[in-house]
Amino acid sequence: MTITPSNQLWIYDTTLRDGTQREGLSVSIEDKLRIAHRLDELGIPFIEGGWPGANPKDGQFFQQLPENPLKQAEVVPFCSTRRPHTKAVDEPMLQAILAAGTRWVTIFGKSWDLHVTAGLKTSLEENLAMIGDTIEYLRSQGRRVIYDAEHWFDGYKQNPDYALQTLKAAVTAGAEWLVLCDTNGGTLPHEVSQIVKDVVQGTGDWGLGTGNEEKTLTQAPIPQIGIHTHNDSEMAVANALAAVMAGAKMVQGTINGYGERCGNANLCSVIPNLQLKLGYSCIGEHQLNQLTEASRFVSEVVNLAPDEHAAFVGLSAFAHKGGIHVSAVERNPLTYEHIQPELVGNQRRIVISEQSGLSNVLAKARTLGIELDKDHPQARQILQRMKELESQGYQFEAAEASFALLIYEALESRQQFFEVQGFQVHCDLVEVKATTNSLATVKVAVNGKNILEVAEGNGPVAALDAALRKALMNFYPQIADFELTDYKVRILNGNTGTSAKTRALVESGNGQQRWTTVGVSSNILEASYQAVVEGLEYGLLLHFQAEKALKV
Numbered sequence: 109m110t111i112t113p114s115n116q117l118w119i120y121d122t123t124l125r126d127g128t129q130r131e132g133l134s135v136s137i138e139d140k141l142r143i144a145h146r147l148d149e150l151g152i153p154f155i156e157g158g159w160p161g162a163n164p165k166d167g168q169f170f171q172q173l174p175e176n177p178l179k180q181a182e183v184v185p186f187c188s189t190r191r192p193h194t195k196a197v198d199e200p201m202l203q204a205i206l207a208a209g210t211r212w213v214t215i216f217g218k219s220w221d222l223h224v225t226a227g228l229k230t231s232l233e234e235n236l237a238m239i240g241d242t243i244e245y246l247r248s249q250g251r252r253v254i255y256d257a258e259h260w261f262d263g264y265k266q267n268p269d270y271a272l273q274t275l276k277a278a279v280t281a282g283a284e285w286l287v288l289c290d291t292n293g294g295t296l297p298h299e300v301s302q303i304v305k306d307v308v309q310g311t312g313d314w315g316l317g318t319g320n321e322e323k324t325l326t327q328a329p330i331p332q333i334g335i336h337t338h339n340d341s342e343m344a345v346a347n348a349l350a351a352v353m354a355g356a357k358m359v360q361g362t363i364n365g366y367g368e369r370c371g372n373a374n375l376c377s378v379i380p381n382l383q384l385k386l387g388y389s390c391i392g393e394h395q396l397n398q399l400t401e402a403s404r405f406v407s408e409v410v411n412l413a414p415d416e417h418a419a420f421v422g423l424s425a426f427a428h429k430g431g432i433h434v435s436a437v438e439r440n441p442l443t444y445e446h447i448q449p450e451l452v453g454n455q456r457r458i459v460i461s462e463q464s465g466l467s468n469v470l471a472k473a474r475t476l477g478i479e480l481d482k483d484h485p486q487a488r489q490i491l492q493r494m495k496e497l498e499s500q501g502y503q504f505e506a507a508e509a510s511f512a513l514l515i516y517e518a519l520e521s522r523q524q525f526f527e528v529q530g531f532q533v534h535c536d537l538v539e540v541k542a543t544t545n546s547l548a549t550v551k552v553a554v555n556g557k558n559i560l561e562v563a564e565g566n567g568p569v570a571a572l573d574a575a576l577r578k579a580l581m582n583f584y585p586q587i588a589d590f591e592l593t594d595y596k597v598r599i600l601n602g603n604t605g606t607s608a609k610t611r612a613l614v615e616s617g618n619g620q621q622r623w624t625t626v627g628v629s630s631n632i633l634e635a636s637y638q639a640v641v642e643g644l645e646y647g648l649l650l651h652f653q654a655e656k657a658l659k660v
Contacts, residue, residue, distance in 0.1 A: 115388045117352065120154040120254075120287075120334065120360040121147050121375060123406065124169075125186050127366035128158075132412075139409050140169050141176070147363070148178040150402045151391035152375075154254075154358075155181045156214060161204025162187075170208035182212050184254065189217040189242040192230040196245035206249055215242055216256035216289075217278070219271045220263030232270060236277045243281035254358075255283035256336060261295040264303055272310050279311070279331050285358055286311075286331055290347060293340025293370060297350040300335075304354035307333060334358030337373045339365060344373035349381060352388065359390075363406045364415065376403045376421045380452050400453035420452045429459040429468075429505070459505050466491055469515075476512055478519070490518045500628060501600045501609050507626035509646040510639075516649075525648045526580055527553040528641055533568040533633055546571040552579040569595060569636045576644060586618075590647045592640070593617045594624075597632065614639035616647055623647070 124140050127133070135143070140157070147155050157173070158166030166185075173183060185208040190199040205213050217239040218224045224235040243253050255278040257263075257271075264271040275286050288307065290300070311331065335351035335358070337344040348359050359382070365374030376399055382388040383396060390396075403421040407414040416423040426449040428437050436443040441456070449455050458471040466482050469491050473480045480487050494504060494514065504511040516522035531550040545564060548571035552559045561579040565571030570592075577587055594615035599608045612635040615624045623646050627638025 287334035293338030
């Protein structure tokens with residue numbers, strides 16, 4: 109679809125304000141600045157930075173941002189209307205908003221008469237005055253105003269005439285955007301669609317136009333409609349799309365759907381649905397393919413594990429496990445993929461498990477640069493060996509590095525960088541300090557030389573990992589760049605007590621890539637040893653493959 113002014117949308121990110129209200133999520137000023145710059149690179153036009161004056165952190169964010177300004181995004185502070193029976197010019201919180209020094213500000217006010225009388229404990233007329241006075245004052249100070257109509261949908265359903273009066277008060281005072289908020293997240297898409305149409309028609313009746321005229325950041329002759337949805341009914345994305353199709357031109361949301369309670373509209377789903385499915389223009393195509401990376405960047409900064417099953421950007425969004433699915437995707441990706449993964453910066457993954465067929469093995473081998481066909485003598489051998497190991501408790505779906513090593517071994521091309529000839533781990537409980545010290549001794553053979561090394565750690569696995577690295581560092585200095593990034597243990601048959609089988613998953617990384625290996629044993633240390641050793645081996649394999657590719 110051709111991009112025209114009529115299908116231009118404005119994305120408004122509120123991760124740094126609404127998103128941080130998620131339970132368990134906390135960010136520093138430095139985190140907020142990093143996220144703001146990443147969103148700027150992604151092409152987000154409006155970035156809400158927080159509520160200056162509500163807390164010191166948000167005020168400092170706006171003070172520090174000019175030291176390294178954004179390239180294209182408008183950073184926006186957020187605040188409420190003035191308090192009842194005061195004057196906007198005397199309102200301290202509005203002074204903090206002005207001190208942020210931005211061109212745009214976002215002000216929220218009450219749309220629901222219940223909130224006015226029961227929450228603010230004031231009259232409906234005073235609420236209208238609060239909206240108008242606040243926006244008029246900010247306009248007189250040279251600010252452009254986005255008005256967020258809080259609890260809009262609930263308010264409109266209860267008292268549509270009054271709800272529309274609040275919008276008219278904002279428009280009359282000079283607001284350029286009217287953002288309709290489903291604050292409680294309980295509205296359904298068909299309701300959103302009809303109510304947004306009513307509002308668009310209502311603003312038309314005011315003689316202000318339909319809200320469909322061309323809009324730029326520097327010229328906004330007619331107020332337009334935006335949408336802000338919460339996910340309490342699992343409808344935030346659907347409601348945002350419904351609003352746009354009914355005439356909204358701005359969509360507010362957060363990266364990864366972070367937000368209070370059940371979260372906000374997830375921009376990582378909203379943007380590709382609008383741009384790839386509905387033909388709207390949100391961000392540039394070259395920026396859209398950064399979406400997956402941006403999603404993972406933000407989750408890393410806020411220290412929350414990425415949702416591997418998230419639409420579009422999740423690790424599993426384009427993962428194929430069933431043998432029939434893999435075979436079909438190999439012939440034509442459209443059979444089981446709704447878009448090309450690369451459009452949003454993601455990639456297709458072939459998952460290996462006991463449910464896999466030969467197609468999975470052949471496809472996985474291809475990702476390693478190994479061409480096998482179904483008649484290759486080792487192909488079925490690999491499949492059979494994988495299923496045998498999974499029946500014993502191995503999980504190659506989550507440990508693709510170990511599966512790659514299994515393929516190389518079956519093809520007799522697995523390079524042996526070193527051989528562990530034995531190890532011992534000793535743990536001491538220091539009663540006074542209530543800590544446990546671990547000491548590991550390993551014996552390793554490298555290039556015909558036997559090395560014996562000892563290392564300490566804060567646990568047996570950490571000590572074993574340290575001893576192995578110490579033994580190998582002189583031969584493979586690149587191991588200094590490897591790090592153990594995650595360690596998971598699962599008891600497979602807990603009914604057998606302490607003799608139960610244990611599966612250990614170890615995630616390693618080198619700063620650019622991450623890989624996971626697996627070990628299984630009734631001895632937790634042996635299972636961990638298997639996974640740690642294979643993690644080091646696979647890291648070395650990646651290093652030498654990359655080195656070889658550079659030479660070519």
